Amino acid sequence: MRAVAGTDFGVHSPRWLSRFGDATRLAERYRVGRVLLAGDAAHIHPPTGGQGVNLGVQDAFNLGWKLAAQIRGWAPDTLLDTYHAERRPVAQDVLDNTRAQEELHSTEPGPQAVRRLLTELMDFDEVNRHLIEKITAIGVRYDFGEGPDLLGRRLRDIDVKQGRLYDLLHRGRGLLLDRTGHLSPGGFSDRVDHLADPTAALDAPGVLLRPDGHVAWIGDDQQDLDNHLCRWFGKPAD
Ligand SMILES: Cc1cc2nc3c(=O)[nH]c(=O)nc-3n(C[C@H](O)[C@H](O)[C@H](O)COP(=O)(O)OP(=O)(O)OC[C@H]3O[C@@H](n4cnc5c(N)ncnc54)[C@H](O)[C@@H]3O)c2cc1C
Incomplete structure:
Protein backbone atom coordinates (compact mmCIF):
# COMPACT_ATOMS: atom_id res chain seq x y z
CA MET A 1 0.00 0.00 0.00
CA ALA A 137 -27.30 -8.60 -15.70
CA ILE A 138 -30.94 -7.43 -15.66
CA GLY A 139 -30.44 -6.27 -19.26
CA VAL A 140 -29.56 -9.74 -20.58
CA ARG A 141 -31.57 -10.59 -23.69
CA TYR A 142 -31.06 -13.97 -25.36
CA ASP A 143 -31.34 -14.02 -29.14
CA PHE A 144 -34.53 -15.99 -29.84
CA GLY A 145 -35.00 -14.37 -33.26
CA GLU A 146 -37.10 -11.46 -34.43
CA GLY A 147 -39.76 -10.23 -32.03
CA PRO A 148 -40.83 -7.65 -29.45
CA ASP A 149 -38.21 -6.27 -27.07
CA LEU A 150 -39.44 -8.50 -24.24
CA LEU A 151 -38.68 -11.68 -26.21
CA GLY A 152 -35.55 -13.34 -24.78
CA ARG A 153 -35.53 -11.23 -21.62
CA ARG A 154 -36.31 -12.44 -18.12
CA LEU A 155 -39.80 -11.30 -17.17
CA ARG A 156 -39.78 -9.13 -14.06
CA ASP A 157 -41.35 -10.48 -10.87
CA ILE A 158 -44.90 -9.18 -11.39
CA ASP A 159 -47.81 -9.66 -9.01
CA VAL A 160 -50.26 -12.21 -10.36
CA LYS A 161 -53.65 -13.18 -8.97
CA GLN A 162 -52.13 -16.38 -7.58
CA GLY A 163 -49.28 -14.54 -5.79
CA ARG A 164 -45.85 -13.57 -7.09
CA LEU A 165 -44.69 -14.73 -10.48
CA TYR A 166 -41.28 -15.95 -9.28
CA ASP A 167 -42.90 -18.13 -6.59
CA LEU A 168 -44.77 -19.92 -9.38
CA LEU A 169 -41.48 -20.57 -11.17
CA HIS A 170 -40.01 -22.45 -8.20
CA ARG A 171 -41.39 -25.68 -9.64
CA GLY A 172 -38.85 -25.50 -12.46
CA ARG A 173 -41.50 -25.84 -15.19
CA GLY A 174 -42.50 -23.72 -18.15
CA LEU A 175 -45.36 -21.26 -17.58
CA LEU A 176 -48.00 -19.98 -19.99
CA LEU A 177 -49.43 -16.62 -18.93
CA ASP A 178 -52.69 -16.30 -20.82
CA ARG A 179 -54.83 -13.18 -20.95
CA THR A 180 -56.70 -14.32 -24.08
CA GLY A 181 -58.78 -17.04 -22.45
CA HIS A 182 -58.27 -19.38 -25.41
CA LEU A 183 -54.62 -20.52 -25.27
CA SER A 184 -53.56 -23.91 -23.94
CA PRO A 185 -50.31 -25.84 -23.37
CA GLY A 186 -52.21 -28.90 -24.70
CA GLY A 187 -49.96 -31.98 -24.81
CA PHE A 188 -47.25 -30.11 -22.89
CA SER A 189 -49.22 -29.72 -19.66
CA ASP A 190 -46.87 -32.23 -17.95
CA ARG A 191 -44.02 -29.70 -18.50
CA VAL A 192 -45.77 -26.33 -18.78
CA ASP A 193 -48.20 -24.79 -16.28
CA HIS A 194 -51.12 -22.66 -17.49
CA LEU A 195 -52.02 -19.45 -15.73
CA ALA A 196 -55.28 -18.07 -17.11
CA ASP A 197 -56.08 -14.39 -16.67
CA PRO A 198 -52.90 -13.75 -14.62
CA THR A 199 -52.83 -9.95 -14.32
CA ALA A 200 -53.49 -6.73 -16.16
CA ALA A 201 -49.84 -5.77 -15.44
CA LEU A 202 -48.78 -8.12 -18.21
CA ASP A 203 -48.50 -6.01 -21.34
CA ALA A 204 -49.10 -8.85 -23.81
CA PRO A 205 -51.99 -11.22 -24.68
CA GLY A 206 -50.02 -14.40 -24.05
CA VAL A 207 -46.47 -15.11 -22.84
CA LEU A 208 -44.62 -18.41 -22.64
CA LEU A 209 -41.86 -18.53 -20.02
CA ARG A 210 -39.08 -21.09 -19.98
CA PRO A 211 -38.28 -22.62 -16.56
CA ASP A 212 -35.46 -20.04 -16.20
CA GLY A 213 -38.02 -17.21 -16.48
CA HIS A 214 -36.95 -16.01 -19.93
CA VAL A 215 -39.69 -15.07 -22.39
CA ALA A 216 -39.78 -17.74 -25.11
CA TRP A 217 -42.88 -16.53 -26.96
CA ILE A 218 -45.34 -13.62 -27.07
CA GLY A 219 -48.63 -13.65 -28.95
CA ASP A 220 -52.23 -14.85 -29.11
CA ASP A 221 -52.18 -17.53 -31.81
CA GLN A 222 -52.43 -21.17 -30.67
CA GLN A 223 -50.67 -22.60 -33.76
CA ASP A 224 -47.74 -20.24 -33.29
CA LEU A 225 -47.65 -21.15 -29.59
CA ASP A 226 -47.63 -24.88 -30.44
CA ASN A 227 -44.59 -24.35 -32.69
CA HIS A 228 -42.74 -22.60 -29.89
CA LEU A 229 -43.75 -25.23 -27.33
CA CYS A 230 -42.12 -27.83 -29.62
CA ARG A 231 -39.02 -25.65 -30.00
CA TRP A 232 -38.40 -25.47 -26.24
CA PHE A 233 -40.24 -28.44 -24.75
CA GLY A 234 -39.88 -31.22 -27.33
CA LYS A 235 -42.75 -33.43 -28.46
CA PRO A 236 -46.26 -33.24 -26.97
CA ALA A 237 -47.48 -36.18 -24.88
CA ASP A 238 -49.89 -38.53 -26.67
C1 LIG B 1 -10.20 -11.39 -4.99
C2 LIG B 1 -11.51 -11.73 -5.64
C3 LIG B 1 -12.65 -11.00 -5.33
C4 LIG B 1 -13.87 -11.30 -5.91
N1 LIG B 1 -14.96 -10.55 -5.59
C5 LIG B 1 -16.15 -10.87 -6.11
C6 LIG B 1 -17.32 -10.13 -5.75
O1 LIG B 1 -17.28 -9.18 -4.96
N2 LIG B 1 -18.51 -10.48 -6.30
C7 LIG B 1 -18.60 -11.52 -7.18
O2 LIG B 1 -19.70 -11.81 -7.66
N3 LIG B 1 -17.52 -12.26 -7.55
C8 LIG B 1 -16.30 -11.97 -7.01
N4 LIG B 1 -15.22 -12.70 -7.37
C9 LIG B 1 -15.38 -13.79 -8.34
C10 LIG B 1 -16.01 -15.02 -7.70
O3 LIG B 1 -15.28 -15.37 -6.53
C11 LIG B 1 -15.99 -16.18 -8.70
O4 LIG B 1 -16.54 -15.75 -9.94
C12 LIG B 1 -16.81 -17.37 -8.19
O5 LIG B 1 -16.34 -17.78 -6.93
C13 LIG B 1 -16.72 -18.53 -9.18
O6 LIG B 1 -17.47 -19.60 -8.68
P1 LIG B 1 -17.30 -21.02 -9.30
O7 LIG B 1 -18.18 -21.92 -8.48
O8 LIG B 1 -17.52 -20.98 -10.77
O9 LIG B 1 -15.76 -21.42 -9.11
P2 LIG B 1 -14.95 -21.57 -7.76
O10 LIG B 1 -15.49 -20.68 -6.67
O11 LIG B 1 -13.50 -21.42 -8.14
O12 LIG B 1 -15.25 -23.04 -7.32
C14 LIG B 1 -14.63 -24.16 -7.92
C15 LIG B 1 -14.43 -25.20 -6.83
O13 LIG B 1 -13.98 -26.41 -7.45
C16 LIG B 1 -12.97 -26.95 -6.64
N5 LIG B 1 -12.17 -27.84 -7.49
C17 LIG B 1 -11.23 -27.50 -8.42
N6 LIG B 1 -10.73 -28.59 -9.00
C18 LIG B 1 -11.36 -29.65 -8.44
C19 LIG B 1 -11.27 -31.06 -8.65
N7 LIG B 1 -10.46 -31.59 -9.55
N8 LIG B 1 -12.09 -31.85 -7.91
C20 LIG B 1 -12.96 -31.30 -7.02
N9 LIG B 1 -13.08 -29.98 -6.79
C21 LIG B 1 -12.29 -29.17 -7.49
C22 LIG B 1 -12.21 -25.76 -6.09
O14 LIG B 1 -11.51 -26.09 -4.93
C23 LIG B 1 -13.36 -24.79 -5.81
O15 LIG B 1 -13.90 -24.97 -4.52
C24 LIG B 1 -13.97 -12.40 -6.82
C25 LIG B 1 -12.84 -13.16 -7.11
C26 LIG B 1 -11.63 -12.84 -6.55
C27 LIG B 1 -10.42 -13.69 -6.87
Whole structure:
Protein backbone atom coordinates (compact mmCIF):
# COMPACT_ATOMS: atom_id res chain seq x y z
CA MET A 1 0.00 0.00 0.00
CA ARG A 2 2.89 2.32 0.80
CA ALA A 3 4.45 1.56 -2.58
CA VAL A 4 1.23 2.17 -4.53
CA ALA A 5 -0.62 4.79 -2.48
CA GLY A 6 2.18 6.33 -0.43
CA THR A 7 0.38 5.46 2.83
CA ASP A 8 -0.73 2.28 4.63
CA PHE A 9 -4.03 3.94 5.70
CA GLY A 10 -3.34 2.60 9.20
CA VAL A 11 -4.02 -0.99 8.10
CA HIS A 12 -2.05 -3.69 9.92
CA SER A 13 -2.01 -7.32 11.12
CA PRO A 14 -4.09 -8.92 8.30
CA ARG A 15 -5.87 -12.18 9.14
CA TRP A 16 -6.21 -13.19 5.48
CA LEU A 17 -4.68 -12.01 2.23
CA SER A 18 -5.81 -12.74 -1.32
CA ARG A 19 -4.49 -11.66 -4.65
CA PHE A 20 -5.81 -11.36 -8.17
CA GLY A 21 -4.63 -9.98 -11.50
CA ASP A 22 -6.31 -8.79 -14.64
CA ALA A 23 -6.54 -12.24 -16.29
CA THR A 24 -9.41 -12.17 -18.78
CA ARG A 25 -10.23 -15.45 -20.47
CA LEU A 26 -13.24 -17.08 -22.09
CA ALA A 27 -13.64 -20.73 -23.11
CA GLU A 28 -14.12 -21.18 -26.85
CA ARG A 29 -16.82 -23.77 -26.32
CA TYR A 30 -19.10 -24.24 -23.33
CA ARG A 31 -20.07 -27.73 -24.44
CA VAL A 32 -18.14 -30.58 -25.95
CA GLY A 33 -20.37 -33.67 -25.98
CA ARG A 34 -21.11 -34.60 -22.38
CA VAL A 35 -18.67 -32.03 -20.94
CA LEU A 36 -20.17 -28.66 -20.02
CA LEU A 37 -18.44 -25.65 -18.48
CA ALA A 38 -20.07 -23.12 -16.14
CA GLY A 39 -18.85 -20.38 -13.82
CA ASP A 40 -15.16 -19.55 -13.53
CA ALA A 41 -14.33 -22.74 -15.44
CA ALA A 42 -15.85 -21.03 -18.50
CA HIS A 43 -14.78 -17.43 -17.93
CA ILE A 44 -12.53 -15.42 -15.66
CA HIS A 45 -12.11 -11.68 -15.37
CA PRO A 46 -10.98 -9.11 -12.79
CA PRO A 47 -13.46 -8.82 -9.88
CA THR A 48 -14.35 -5.19 -10.67
CA GLY A 49 -18.07 -4.66 -10.26
CA GLY A 50 -18.55 -7.97 -8.39
CA GLN A 51 -20.04 -9.79 -11.37
CA GLY A 52 -18.43 -13.25 -11.19
CA VAL A 53 -20.88 -15.03 -8.88
CA ASN A 54 -23.99 -13.74 -10.66
CA LEU A 55 -22.53 -14.68 -14.04
CA GLY A 56 -21.75 -18.22 -12.88
CA VAL A 57 -25.07 -18.73 -11.09
CA GLN A 58 -26.94 -17.56 -14.20
CA ASP A 59 -24.94 -20.06 -16.28
CA ALA A 60 -26.12 -22.80 -13.94
CA PHE A 61 -29.70 -21.50 -14.04
CA ASN A 62 -29.66 -21.51 -17.83
CA LEU A 63 -28.19 -25.01 -17.98
CA GLY A 64 -30.05 -26.73 -15.12
CA TRP A 65 -33.47 -27.16 -16.70
CA LYS A 66 -31.90 -28.16 -20.04
CA LEU A 67 -29.90 -30.95 -18.38
CA ALA A 68 -33.03 -32.08 -16.51
CA ALA A 69 -34.96 -32.14 -19.81
CA GLN A 70 -32.20 -34.20 -21.42
CA ILE A 71 -32.16 -36.68 -18.55
CA ARG A 72 -35.96 -36.98 -18.52
CA GLY A 73 -35.92 -37.62 -22.25
CA TRP A 74 -38.04 -34.74 -23.57
CA ALA A 75 -35.32 -32.26 -24.60
CA PRO A 76 -35.41 -31.23 -28.26
CA ASP A 77 -32.16 -32.22 -30.09
CA THR A 78 -30.68 -28.72 -30.09
CA LEU A 79 -31.67 -27.69 -26.55
CA LEU A 80 -28.30 -28.40 -24.84
CA ASP A 81 -26.43 -26.46 -27.54
CA THR A 82 -28.50 -23.34 -26.80
CA TYR A 83 -26.53 -23.14 -23.53
CA HIS A 84 -23.34 -22.11 -25.34
CA ALA A 85 -25.24 -19.88 -27.79
CA GLU A 86 -27.04 -17.99 -25.01
CA ARG A 87 -24.46 -17.77 -22.25
CA ARG A 88 -21.14 -17.20 -24.04
CA PRO A 89 -22.15 -13.76 -25.42
CA VAL A 90 -23.23 -12.72 -21.90
CA ALA A 91 -19.77 -13.59 -20.53
CA GLN A 92 -18.12 -11.84 -23.47
CA ASP A 93 -20.00 -8.70 -22.52
CA VAL A 94 -18.93 -8.96 -18.85
CA LEU A 95 -15.32 -9.45 -19.94
CA ASP A 96 -15.61 -6.33 -22.09
CA ASN A 97 -16.94 -4.22 -19.23
CA THR A 98 -14.39 -5.46 -16.65
CA ARG A 99 -11.62 -4.83 -19.21
CA ALA A 100 -12.93 -1.31 -19.72
CA GLN A 101 -13.08 -0.75 -15.95
CA GLU A 102 -9.49 -1.98 -15.58
CA GLU A 103 -8.40 0.64 -18.12
CA LEU A 104 -10.10 3.31 -16.00
CA HIS A 105 -7.96 2.32 -13.00
CA SER A 106 -4.84 3.45 -14.82
CA THR A 107 -3.22 6.68 -13.64
CA GLU A 108 -2.10 7.50 -17.20
CA PRO A 109 -3.54 10.78 -18.61
CA GLY A 110 -5.50 9.06 -21.43
CA PRO A 111 -7.54 6.66 -19.24
CA GLN A 112 -7.98 9.44 -16.66
CA ALA A 113 -9.52 11.65 -19.37
CA VAL A 114 -11.88 8.82 -20.39
CA ARG A 115 -12.76 8.41 -16.72
CA ARG A 116 -13.69 12.10 -16.41
CA LEU A 117 -15.78 11.90 -19.59
CA LEU A 118 -17.57 8.76 -18.35
CA THR A 119 -18.25 10.49 -15.02
CA GLU A 120 -19.94 13.32 -16.94
CA LEU A 121 -21.99 10.86 -19.01
CA MET A 122 -23.14 9.09 -15.86
CA ASP A 123 -25.08 12.22 -14.93
CA PHE A 124 -27.59 11.10 -17.57
CA ASP A 125 -30.26 8.72 -16.21
CA GLU A 126 -30.35 6.69 -19.40
CA VAL A 127 -26.59 6.06 -19.32
CA ASN A 128 -26.79 5.12 -15.66
CA ARG A 129 -29.65 2.75 -16.31
CA HIS A 130 -27.79 1.10 -19.18
CA LEU A 131 -24.70 0.54 -17.03
CA ILE A 132 -26.75 -0.71 -14.06
CA GLU A 133 -28.63 -3.19 -16.25
CA LYS A 134 -25.32 -4.39 -17.65
CA ILE A 135 -23.58 -4.89 -14.31
CA THR A 136 -26.58 -6.47 -12.57
CA ALA A 137 -27.30 -8.60 -15.70
CA ILE A 138 -30.94 -7.43 -15.66
CA GLY A 139 -30.44 -6.27 -19.26
CA VAL A 140 -29.56 -9.74 -20.58
CA ARG A 141 -31.57 -10.59 -23.69
CA TYR A 142 -31.06 -13.97 -25.36
CA ASP A 143 -31.34 -14.02 -29.14
CA PHE A 144 -34.53 -15.99 -29.84
CA GLY A 145 -35.00 -14.37 -33.26
CA GLU A 146 -37.10 -11.46 -34.43
CA GLY A 147 -39.76 -10.23 -32.03
CA PRO A 148 -40.83 -7.65 -29.45
CA ASP A 149 -38.21 -6.27 -27.07
CA LEU A 150 -39.44 -8.50 -24.24
CA LEU A 151 -38.68 -11.68 -26.21
CA GLY A 152 -35.55 -13.34 -24.78
CA ARG A 153 -35.53 -11.23 -21.62
CA ARG A 154 -36.31 -12.44 -18.12
CA LEU A 155 -39.80 -11.30 -17.17
CA ARG A 156 -39.78 -9.13 -14.06
CA ASP A 157 -41.35 -10.48 -10.87
CA ILE A 158 -44.90 -9.18 -11.39
CA ASP A 159 -47.81 -9.66 -9.01
CA VAL A 160 -50.26 -12.21 -10.36
CA LYS A 161 -53.65 -13.18 -8.97
CA GLN A 162 -52.13 -16.38 -7.58
CA GLY A 163 -49.28 -14.54 -5.79
CA ARG A 164 -45.85 -13.57 -7.09
CA LEU A 165 -44.69 -14.73 -10.48
CA TYR A 166 -41.28 -15.95 -9.28
CA ASP A 167 -42.90 -18.13 -6.59
CA LEU A 168 -44.77 -19.92 -9.38
CA LEU A 169 -41.48 -20.57 -11.17
CA HIS A 170 -40.01 -22.45 -8.20
CA ARG A 171 -41.39 -25.68 -9.64
CA GLY A 172 -38.85 -25.50 -12.46
CA ARG A 173 -41.50 -25.84 -15.19
CA GLY A 174 -42.50 -23.72 -18.15
CA LEU A 175 -45.36 -21.26 -17.58
CA LEU A 176 -48.00 -19.98 -19.99
CA LEU A 177 -49.43 -16.62 -18.93
CA ASP A 178 -52.69 -16.30 -20.82
CA ARG A 179 -54.83 -13.18 -20.95
CA THR A 180 -56.70 -14.32 -24.08
CA GLY A 181 -58.78 -17.04 -22.45
CA HIS A 182 -58.27 -19.38 -25.41
CA LEU A 183 -54.62 -20.52 -25.27
CA SER A 184 -53.56 -23.91 -23.94
CA PRO A 185 -50.31 -25.84 -23.37
CA GLY A 186 -52.21 -28.90 -24.70
CA GLY A 187 -49.96 -31.98 -24.81
CA PHE A 188 -47.25 -30.11 -22.89
CA SER A 189 -49.22 -29.72 -19.66
CA ASP A 190 -46.87 -32.23 -17.95
CA ARG A 191 -44.02 -29.70 -18.50
CA VAL A 192 -45.77 -26.33 -18.78
CA ASP A 193 -48.20 -24.79 -16.28
CA HIS A 194 -51.12 -22.66 -17.49
CA LEU A 195 -52.02 -19.45 -15.73
CA ALA A 196 -55.28 -18.07 -17.11
CA ASP A 197 -56.08 -14.39 -16.67
CA PRO A 198 -52.90 -13.75 -14.62
CA THR A 199 -52.83 -9.95 -14.32
CA ALA A 200 -53.49 -6.73 -16.16
CA ALA A 201 -49.84 -5.77 -15.44
CA LEU A 202 -48.78 -8.12 -18.21
CA ASP A 203 -48.50 -6.01 -21.34
CA ALA A 204 -49.10 -8.85 -23.81
CA PRO A 205 -51.99 -11.22 -24.68
CA GLY A 206 -50.02 -14.40 -24.05
CA VAL A 207 -46.47 -15.11 -22.84
CA LEU A 208 -44.62 -18.41 -22.64
CA LEU A 209 -41.86 -18.53 -20.02
CA ARG A 210 -39.08 -21.09 -19.98
CA PRO A 211 -38.28 -22.62 -16.56
CA ASP A 212 -35.46 -20.04 -16.20
CA GLY A 213 -38.02 -17.21 -16.48
CA HIS A 214 -36.95 -16.01 -19.93
CA VAL A 215 -39.69 -15.07 -22.39
CA ALA A 216 -39.78 -17.74 -25.11
CA TRP A 217 -42.88 -16.53 -26.96
CA ILE A 218 -45.34 -13.62 -27.07
CA GLY A 219 -48.63 -13.65 -28.95
CA ASP A 220 -52.23 -14.85 -29.11
CA ASP A 221 -52.18 -17.53 -31.81
CA GLN A 222 -52.43 -21.17 -30.67
CA GLN A 223 -50.67 -22.60 -33.76
CA ASP A 224 -47.74 -20.24 -33.29
CA LEU A 225 -47.65 -21.15 -29.59
CA ASP A 226 -47.63 -24.88 -30.44
CA ASN A 227 -44.59 -24.35 -32.69
CA HIS A 228 -42.74 -22.60 -29.89
CA LEU A 229 -43.75 -25.23 -27.33
CA CYS A 230 -42.12 -27.83 -29.62
CA ARG A 231 -39.02 -25.65 -30.00
CA TRP A 232 -38.40 -25.47 -26.24
CA PHE A 233 -40.24 -28.44 -24.75
CA GLY A 234 -39.88 -31.22 -27.33
CA LYS A 235 -42.75 -33.43 -28.46
CA PRO A 236 -46.26 -33.24 -26.97
CA ALA A 237 -47.48 -36.18 -24.88
CA ASP A 238 -49.89 -38.53 -26.67
C1 LIG B 1 -10.20 -11.39 -4.99
C2 LIG B 1 -11.51 -11.73 -5.64
C3 LIG B 1 -12.65 -11.00 -5.33
C4 LIG B 1 -13.87 -11.30 -5.91
N1 LIG B 1 -14.96 -10.55 -5.59
C5 LIG B 1 -16.15 -10.87 -6.11
C6 LIG B 1 -17.32 -10.13 -5.75
O1 LIG B 1 -17.28 -9.18 -4.96
N2 LIG B 1 -18.51 -10.48 -6.30
C7 LIG B 1 -18.60 -11.52 -7.18
O2 LIG B 1 -19.70 -11.81 -7.66
N3 LIG B 1 -17.52 -12.26 -7.55
C8 LIG B 1 -16.30 -11.97 -7.01
N4 LIG B 1 -15.22 -12.70 -7.37
C9 LIG B 1 -15.38 -13.79 -8.34
C10 LIG B 1 -16.01 -15.02 -7.70
O3 LIG B 1 -15.28 -15.37 -6.53
C11 LIG B 1 -15.99 -16.18 -8.70
O4 LIG B 1 -16.54 -15.75 -9.94
C12 LIG B 1 -16.81 -17.37 -8.19
O5 LIG B 1 -16.34 -17.78 -6.93
C13 LIG B 1 -16.72 -18.53 -9.18
O6 LIG B 1 -17.47 -19.60 -8.68
P1 LIG B 1 -17.30 -21.02 -9.30
O7 LIG B 1 -18.18 -21.92 -8.48
O8 LIG B 1 -17.52 -20.98 -10.77
O9 LIG B 1 -15.76 -21.42 -9.11
P2 LIG B 1 -14.95 -21.57 -7.76
O10 LIG B 1 -15.49 -20.68 -6.67
O11 LIG B 1 -13.50 -21.42 -8.14
O12 LIG B 1 -15.25 -23.04 -7.32
C14 LIG B 1 -14.63 -24.16 -7.92
C15 LIG B 1 -14.43 -25.20 -6.83
O13 LIG B 1 -13.98 -26.41 -7.45
C16 LIG B 1 -12.97 -26.95 -6.64
N5 LIG B 1 -12.17 -27.84 -7.49
C17 LIG B 1 -11.23 -27.50 -8.42
N6 LIG B 1 -10.73 -28.59 -9.00
C18 LIG B 1 -11.36 -29.65 -8.44
C19 LIG B 1 -11.27 -31.06 -8.65
N7 LIG B 1 -10.46 -31.59 -9.55
N8 LIG B 1 -12.09 -31.85 -7.91
C20 LIG B 1 -12.96 -31.30 -7.02
N9 LIG B 1 -13.08 -29.98 -6.79
C21 LIG B 1 -12.29 -29.17 -7.49
C22 LIG B 1 -12.21 -25.76 -6.09
O14 LIG B 1 -11.51 -26.09 -4.93
C23 LIG B 1 -13.36 -24.79 -5.81
O15 LIG B 1 -13.90 -24.97 -4.52
C24 LIG B 1 -13.97 -12.40 -6.82
C25 LIG B 1 -12.84 -13.16 -7.11
C26 LIG B 1 -11.63 -12.84 -6.55
C27 LIG B 1 -10.42 -13.69 -6.87
